[in-house]
Amino acid sequence: MSSESSKKRKPKVIRSDGAPAEGKRNRSDTEQAIEIEERRIQSCVHFMTLKKLNRLAHIRLKKGRDQTHEAKQKVDAYHLQLQNLLYEVMHLQKEITKCLEFKSKHEEIDLVSLEEFYKEAPPDISKAEVTMGDPHQQTLARLDWELEQRKRLAEKYRECLSNKEKILKEIEVKKEYLSSLQPRLNSIMQASLPVQEYLFMPFDQAHKQYETARHLPPPLYVLFVQATAYGQACDKTLSVAIEGSVDEAKALFKPPEDSQDDESDSDAEEEQTTKRRRPTLGVQLDDKRKEMLKRHPLSVMLDLKCKDDSVLHLTFYYLMNLNIMTVKAKVTTATELITPISAGDLLSPDSVLSCLYPGDHGKKTPNPANQYQFDKVGILTLSDYVLELGHPYLWVQKLGGLHFPKEQPQQTVIADHSLSASHMETTMKLLKTRVQSRLALHKQFASLEHGIVPVTSDCQYLFPAKVVSRLVKWVTVAHEDYMELHFTKDIVDAGLAGDTNLYYMALIERGTAKLQAAVVLNPGYSSIPPVFQLCLNWKGEKTNSNDDNIRAMEGEVNVCYKELCGPWPSHQLLTNQLQRLCVLLDVYLETESHDDSVEGPKEFPQEKMCLRLFRGPSRMKPFKYNHPQGFFSHR
Amino acid sequence: MERAVPLAVPLGQTEVFQALQRLHMTIFSQSVSPCGKFLAAGNNYGQIAIFSLASGLWVELGNSVLHFSLAHDGPVYSMVSTDRHLLSAGDGEVKAWLWAEMLKKGCKELWHRQPPYRTSLEVPEINALLLVPKENSLILAGGDCQLHTMDLETGTFTRVLRGHTDYIHCLALRERSPEVLSGGEDGAVRLWDLRTAKEVQTIEVYKHEECSRPHNGRWIGCLATDSDWMVCGGGPALTLWHLRSSTPTTVFPIRAPQKHVTFYQDLILSAGQGRCVNQWQLSGELKAQVPGSSPGLLSLSLNQQPAAPECKVLTAAGNSCRVDVFTNLGYRAFSLSF
Numbered sequence: 001m002s003s004e005s006s007k008k009r010k011p012k013v014i015r016s017d018g019a020p021a022e023g024k025r026n027r028s029d030t031e032q033a034i035e036i037e038e039r040r041i042q043s044c045v046h047f048m049t050l051k052k053l054n055r056l057a058h059i060r061l062k063k064g065r066d067q068t069h070e071a072k073q074k075v076d077a078y079h080l081q082l083q084n085l086l087y088e089v090m091h092l093q094k095e096i097t098k099c100l101e102f103k104s105k106h107e108e109i110d111l112v113s114l115e116e117f118y119k120e121a122p123p124d125i126s127k128a129e130v131t132m133g134d135p136h137q138q139t140l141a142r143l144d145w146e147l148e149q150r151k152r153l154a155e156k157y158r159e160c161l162s163n164k165e166k167i168l169k170e171i172e173v174k175k176e177y178l179s180s181l182q183p184r185l186n187s188i189m190q191a192s193l194p195v196q197e198y199l200f201m202p203f204d205q206a207h208k209q210y211e212t213a214r215h216l217p218p219p220l221y222v223l224f225v226q227a228t229a230y231g232q233a234c235d236k237t238l239s240v241a242i243e244g245s246v247d248e249a250k251a252l253f254k255p256p257e258d259s260q261d262d263e264s265d266s267d268a269e270e271e272q273t274t275k276r277r278r279p280t281l282g283v284q285l286d287d288k289r290k291e292m293l294k295r296h297p298l299s300v301m302l303d304l305k306c307k308d309d310s311v312l313h314l315t316f317y318y319l320m321n322l323n324i325m326t327v328k329a330k331v332t333t334a335t336e337l338i339t340p341i342s343a344g345d346l347l348s349p350d351s352v353l354s355c356l357y358p359g360d361h362g363k364k365t366p367n368p369a370n371q372y373q374f375d376k377v378g379i380l381t382l383s384d385y386v387l388e389l390g391h392p393y394l395w396v397q398k399l400g401g402l403h404f405p406k407e408q409p410q411q412t413v414i415a416d417h418s419l420s421a422s423h424m425e426t427t428m429k430l431l432k433t434r435v436q437s438r439l440a441l442h443k444q445f446a447s448l449e450h451g452i453v454p455v456t457s458d459c460q461y462l463f464p465a466k467v468v469s470r471l472v473k474w475v476t477v478a479h480e481d482y483m484e485l486h487f488t489k490d491i492v493d494a495g496l497a498g499d500t501n502l503y504y505m506a507l508i509e510r511g512t513a514k515l516q517a518a519v520v521l522n523p524g525y526s527s528i529p530p531v532f533q534l535c536l537n538w539k540g541e542k543t544n545s546n547d548d549n550i551r552a553m554e555g556e557v558n559v560c561y562k563e564l565c566g567p568w569p570s571h572q573l574l575t576n577q578l579q580r581l582c583v584l585l586d587v588y589l590e591t592e593s594h595d596d597s598v599e600g601p602k603e604f605p606q607e608k609m610c611l612r613l614f615r616g617p618s619r620m621k622p623f624k625y626n627h628p629q630g631f632f633s634h635r
Numbered sequence: 636m637e638r639a640v641p642l643a644v645p646l647g648q649t650e651v652f653q654a655l656q657r658l659h660m661t662i663f664s665q666s667v668s669p670c671g672k673f674l675a676a677g678n679n680y681g682q683i684a685i686f687s688l689a690s691g692l693w694v695e696l697g698n699s700v701l702h703f704s705l706a707h708d709g710p711v712y713s714m715v716s717t718d719r720h721l722l723s724a725g726d727g728e729v730k731a732w733l734w735a736e737m738l739k740k741g742c743k744e745l746w747h748r749q750p751p752y753r754t755s756l757e758v759p760e761i762n763a764l765l766l767v768p769k770e771n772s773l774i775l776a777g778g779d780c781q782l783h784t785m786d787l788e789t790g791t792f793t794r795v796l797r798g799h800t801d802y803i804h805c806l807a808l809r810e811r812s813p814e815v816l817s818g819g820e821d822g823a824v825r826l827w828d829l830r831t832a833k834e835v836q837t838i839e840v841y842k843h844e845e846c847s848r849p850h851n852g853r854w855i856g857c858l859a860t861d862s863d864w865m866v867c868g869g870g871p872a873l874t875l876w877h878l879r880s881s882t883p884t885t886v887f888p889i890r891a892p893q894k895h896v897t898f899y900q901d902l903i904l905s906a907g908q909g910r911c912v913n914q915w916q917l918s919g920e921l922k923a924q925v926p927g928s929s930p931g932l933l934s935l936s937l938n939q940q941p942a943a944p945e946c947k948v949l950t951a952a953g954n955s956c957r958v959d960v961f962t963n964l965g966y967r968a969f970s971l972s973f
Contacts, residue, residue, distance in 0.1 A: 358647040494654045496646070526814075528651050545930040548907065551954060555659035559652075593852055611757050614820060615778060616712055617663060617804060617894060617933055618954075619854065633757060635709070 001634075025632055111142050121145045212242045215249040217296050217318045218415040219325050219400030224300050226399070226420040235428060237305040243315070243479035248297035288377045292321050293385055309334035312435045316400070317390050322370045323413060325400045326390030329353050331435055342476045343445040345502055346438050350386075354500050355523035356430050361500045367404050367413070398423040433569060437526045440571035448474040448506075453579045458568045461627050462576060464608070469515070469582040469589075473507035477518065487535045487543040488518050494521060496531055508582055511603055513538035515585050517578075526570045529561040530577060538589070548618045553584045556623050560635075571586065584623055587632055591621045609633050656680065659973060662862070662952035665936040666721060668734050671943025674936070674950055675721055675737065676958055677711025678973065685737055686958065686971045688938065688946040706730065706744070712777070712964040715764040715819060717787070720745065722773065727758035728784070729775060750775055750783035750792050765806040767829065769813060776803040776817055782827065796827050798834045804869070807858040809878075816860055818867055822853030826878075838881050840867060845886050846874040857896040867901055868893035873905055875917065885919040894953075895935045904949070904964075906932035912951050915963060928970050929955035 111117070125145050130137050194288065213224050224240060231238035285628045296318040304312040310333040317326050331347045345351050353363055363383040365371075374380070384394065397404065401415035447454040453471050483492055484504040491497050502521040507514060523527040534550050536542040544551040557564075557577050564580060566572035589604040591613050609631040610622045622632035646654070661679040667688075668675070668765060674686045683706040709726030716722070728749040736742040752759060759778025766773055767784075772793065776782045780803060782796040801820035801831035808815055809826070818824045826836040830908045840846060841853035848871050856869030865876045873887040873896065902922060903915040910933045911924040932953035938946055948968075949961040957970040 153703075358650075490658055494658055496651065496654055522646075522651070524648070527648050528646070529655075531655065548931065548954060551659065551661075558655045560658050612778070612802075614854075615802070616710065616760055617762055617856070618661065619820075 004306075018096075060373050085195075109143070109146060117142055117145060183279040185371065209242060209423065212246050212298065216242065216298050216300070217248055217320065218297070219323075219402050220316060220318045222401040222417055222420045223316055223325070223399050225419065226401075226424050227300070227302055229421075229426045230428065234425065238428065239303045239305075241301045241303075242298060243301050244296075244298035246298070252296075258276065285378055289379055292373060292377050292379070293389060294320055295389065296320050304428065304435070306432055306436055306439075308436075308439070310435060310439055310449070312431060314431075315390070316396065318400075319389065319392075322365065322367060322373065323402070324365055324367050324370070324392045324453065325396045325402065326386075326392045327353070327396045328390040331438070333439065337442060338446070339442070340446040340449045342449060342474055342504060343442045344476065346442050346445070350391075351502075351523070352438060353431070353434065355392065356427070356434060357395055358524060358528075360394045362386070362393040365392050366394050366397050367402075368406070372383065395423065395427050399427060406512055433526075437567065437571050441525065444472070444571075444575050448575075448578070453582065454575050455579050456572055458564070459564075459576055460571050462564060462566075463579050463583055464625060464630055466607070467582050467586060468586040468607075469508050469510040471506060471578060472509045473505070473584065475505050477503040477505045481505055482518060482520070485518055485533075485535075487545075488533045490544070491520060491531055491533055506578060506581075508578075508585055510585060510589060513589055513604075515581070517581060521574070526565075526573050529558065530574055532557045532577065532581065536585075536588075549588060549621050552620050552623060553581070553588065556584060557581055583625060587621055587623055655670055657956040657959055657973060660956040661933065662712075662956070662958060662973075663710055663712050663933055664714040664723070665950055665952055665958065666716045666723075667936060667938045667940060668721075668737075669716060669718045669940065670734075670936055671940030671946050673734075673738070674938070674958065674971075675714060675716075675723075676952055676973075677706070677714050677723055677725070678956070679710040681705055681707035681709055681711060681725065682973070683711060683714075683721075683732075683737075684973050685916070688948065688960070689943070705706050706732075710762070712760055712762050713764045715766055715773075716898070717766060722764060724761035724764050724775060726760055727752070729761060729764065729773070734760055743817075746790065746860050748785060748790055748792075750781050750785065751795075754779070759802070762802070763806040763817075765808055765815065767808060767813060767815075770829070774815060775805060778802045778805050780819070782806070782815065782817055784829075794829075794832045796832060796834070798825050798827075798837075799823070801854075804854065804856050805858045807860040807865070809860050809862060811862050816858055816865060818855030818858045818869070820854045822855060822870070824855055824858065824865070824867055836878070836881065838876065840871045843871075843874075845883050846872045848872055851892055854897060856892060856894045859896045859898050859903075861898045866896050866898070866905075868896055868905065868907070873901070875919070885917070887913075887915050888921070894931075894933050897935055897937065899937060904935060904937075906935050906951055907951070912949070912961070923965065925961065925964065927951050927953075927959040927967055927968060928957050929953040929959070936964070 051313075055383075112120070123139055125148070127137070127141055132138070149550060214459055216224060224242065227238065227240045231240060299318075300316045302314040302316070304314070306312070310331060313330040313332065315328045317328070318324075319326065329349050331349075331352060337347075363386060365380070365382045370382070379385075381390075386392075394450070399420050401417055401420040402413050403416060403419055404413060440510070444454055448471065451473075471540050479497075479499050479501070482488060482497060488497070497503075497520055500523055504519040504521065506517040506519060508517065509515070514537045516537070518523055518533045518535075520531040522530070534554055536545070536547070536550055542550050544554055557580055560574065561577065564573055564576035566576060586604075587608055587610075590606040590608055591610060592602075592604070593613070611631060611633055612622065614620065615622070615634045620634055622634050624633050624635050626633055662676050663679060664677045666675045667673070672687065672689045673883065674688055675683055676686065677683045683746060685796045706723060707725040707728075707730065711723050711725045713725075714721060714723045716734070719734060721734055723730050723732070728747050730747040732742065732744055733827040735799040750761075757778075761775050761777035763776045764773060765776075771787050773785045773787055774782055775785065780797070780799040780801060782794075782803065783792050783902050784794040784796075785792050796817075798816075798860060799819040799821055800823075801818065803817050803819040805818045806815060807817075813829050815829060816824055817827065822839060822841040824838045824840060825834050826838075827833065828835045840855060841849075847853070852870035854870045855867050858865065858867045860866075860878070863878055865878050867874060867876065867888075869892055873893045874883045874887060875885040875887070876883050887903075887905070889905075889907075891904045891908040893913075895907065896903060896905040898904075901917065905913045905915065906927075910926045910928075910930060910932075912932065912935065913924050914922040916922050929952065932951050933954055936950045936952075938950070940946075949964060950958050950971075951961070956973040958972075959967050959970050962968040
């Protein structure tokens with residue numbers, strides 16, 4: 001700094017000195033030359049000092065630089081060390097984490113629990129003293145034990161496999177042996193047939209039946225089993241048989257490969273036929289319907305023999321797609337029956353079993369799911385097909401163990417043995433009573449058509465000895481005609497005249513009086529009484545709407561029918577009712593009060609013994625017959 | 636004309652029997668309870684049904700029948716109510732029931748009495764019951780052609796009035812005197828004085844030409860009296876009589892024999908063979924003919940109990956199991972059924 005300042009000062013001094021020097025030239029050039037020499041020596045000295053200073057400065061600079069350089073190098077070295085260390089640290093951390101994450105395979109193995117291990121492992125493996133303290137050793141020991149166990153089990157497995165092979169081979173051998181036995185047994189059975197016949201033990205026949213029974217669909221099978229059981233246990237007159245083709249039944253269950261073959265064949269065939277002729281839509285629909293209503297090829301036949309040697313033949317069919325059973329009935333009698341005109345419907349196969357239970361008319365399918373199936377193929381109702389397929393009565397479904405509950409529709413209805421068993425006895429009894437009552441009616445109708453009311457001797461006490469009114473006509477009447485009659489309105493309104501009933505018209509006459517009786521015969525006859533409605537034509541037309549006594553007569557026959565039932569099984573009810581009507585007409589005509597203003601004698605003189613002719617506010621006639629005194633009184 | 640076919644219900648034996656019973660039922664008698672809210676009806680099977688008029692009027696039918704019990708062995712021909720009891724009579728005996736008990740099931744009769752009959756061969760029926768409030772006694776008349784008086788307190792039969800030659804159909808009370816009128820099968824209306832127990836007057840209706848109809852018979856089926864006036868009908872035509880002079884004043888032009896007649900306000904109501912309840916003016920003109928639901932009617936009952944003015948109805952019953960209720964005399968409101 002001082003050198004610089006001296007350097008700066010110097011030029012100034014020189015300049016300032018330069019100007020005044022010019023003024024004093026004359027003084028002496030020697031003075032000037034000495035001054036210049038002095039000045040020159042001064043400037044040289046100054047130059048040397050300058051250089052020295054410069055040199056000093058340079059040396060100082062260099063030192064400074066060296067120091068800095070050293071320090072810098074140190075710092076760099078430390079820096080490098082630091083970085084090395086950090087790098088190492090990182091590396092070590094990575095290693096540590098790797099080590100920590102390391103899952104050795106042994107942890108994947110499910111080892112037995114500690115207590116179990118100590119219990120089961122032999123002491124040379126478990127080494128309790130060492131392993132208790134040291135978890136590493138413990139794990140090793142456990143792994144050892146695991147390995148041993150596995151080896152042992154693998155041994156066992158190999159042994160078992162070889163055993164199995166052996167046994168399979170043995171089975172094969174025995175099977176061959178047995179199959180060779182089968183033809184021998186068959187030949188023995190054949191040989192035993194003549195022995196069976198000789199001893200009247202048709203085991204073979206029963207066996208054959210059971211064989212075919214195996215191919216029956218479940219409901220028919222249930223029916224077959226229950227009916228045979230019932231027949232053996234309770235009712236010797238019942239016989240059960242299976243009809244139909246077993247091969248077709250087997251054909252229904254052919255394995256799928258065969259059907260695939262069939263399909264390919266049929267496809268080829270179809271292609272051919274479509275070239276020739278396309279079946280019409282109607283024919284297609286018809287085929288679909290036929291397919292829907294297809295019957296199982298096997299059917300069960302039940303024969304019920306009644307006391308008088310008449311037989312009721314029932315054939316039960318199973319409709320596969322609809323899952324319902326139907327029945328066809330036929331009645332054969334020991335002797336040939338001459339059917340009177342009015343009895344046409346009594347034993348007809350279509351209606352003989354109608355309404356066995358109240359309301360069971362057998363025209364509608366009992367399975368509610370069928371309705372949807374019908375809609376698909378355009379069938380309105382099953383009743384159109386009932387003639388060929390048979391009737392799907394509810395009791396038939398119950399005998400087959402099929403139950404279609406209305407409240408909870410089930411997915412699939414399975415045949416149930418207990419349902420069938422619980423209904424078997426009542427149904428069989430009802431069937432027998434039905435056949436017998438129909439046959440009795442048959443006979444009675446034959447007699448009625450000839451104008452004779454057949455009263456049996458044990459019912460004779462219900463009527464007086466002399467009955468003058470006679471039955472003149474007995475005919476069947478159609479349901480619509482019955483509904484159109486003017487005096488049957490009450491019965492129709494009360495809902496007692498459905499289309500399952502049979503309707504008849506009887507005409508009873510005495511003198512000029514004609515009594516028409518319209519009869520409703522319920523299919524459940526003799527437990528449900530026939531209902532009569534009367535119309536009397538005598539001095540005007542009298543029916544129950546304008547004459548209280550006609551109403552009373554109807555009441556006598558309709559409401560008080562229990563007295564007329566006769567001995568059980570009350571087949572005489574209808575004829576007794578008709579006879580009573582004749583008696584009532586007699587009483588009515590004879591007790592009619594004589595009109596004083598009209599001339600002439602009474603048409604019907606009173607022959608019946610009556611205590612009183614009129615009684616009560618409605619002036620009833622005495623319609624009740626008292627036996628054995630033989631007089632008429634009021635109820 | 637197409638007849639509507641009712642729904643076919645599967646009918647078992649019991650259902651068919653019940654339906655037949657109801658078809659052939661005849662309701663002979665009715666009686667209103669003292670509180671005016673219940674109606675008792677008796678039918679030919681001996682059953683008595685109690686109907687609730689109040690619930691029948693305000694609620695549509697439903698369970699208007701409270702219950703019915705088998706009361707008598709034979710038909711219940713007549714019933715009458717006192718202020719606590721229901722008295723019913725049919726085949727030979729009269730039974731009493733407590734109204735309060737009748738509303739419960741399984742009630743038993745309080746007492747039953749049989750008037751002393753002459754013959755024992757056949758038990759005669761009791762066709763008519765009449766209450767005489769002044770004496771607190773009951774008059775019974777029926778098949779044995781006599782009127783019996785029974786004291787309601789003691790239950791003894793006090794008087795027997797004889798005079799009819801054939802059985803008695805109906806009774807009526809003439810309050811002023813007091814006299815009882817009885818009409819019978821023999822065609823005569825007889826008046827009896829209760830104090831002297833003797834027959835005071837006899838009117839042989841069939842002998843008068845204006846009203847006699849020989850082709851129907853001479854029996855008197857119904858009687859009603861209004862002190863000076865009497866209306867009677869049956870075999871002969873329905874006629875209004877002036878009692879003091881025993882002359883027929885008006886003959887009502889209806890052909891069917893009438894089985895029940897009663898005075899109501901200034902009208903005469905009658906019912907009989909034929910569906911309708913007939914309303915007549917005193918002059919003999921037919922004011923209205925209101926059809927009911929039964930083909931023939933046997934009894935009319937007017938509920939005029941002061942305790943239940945809202946149940947003031949006319950009920951009619953006869954040859955069916957239904958009781959028709961007329962709230963307004965002009966039309967049939969609804970029917971109660973057994």
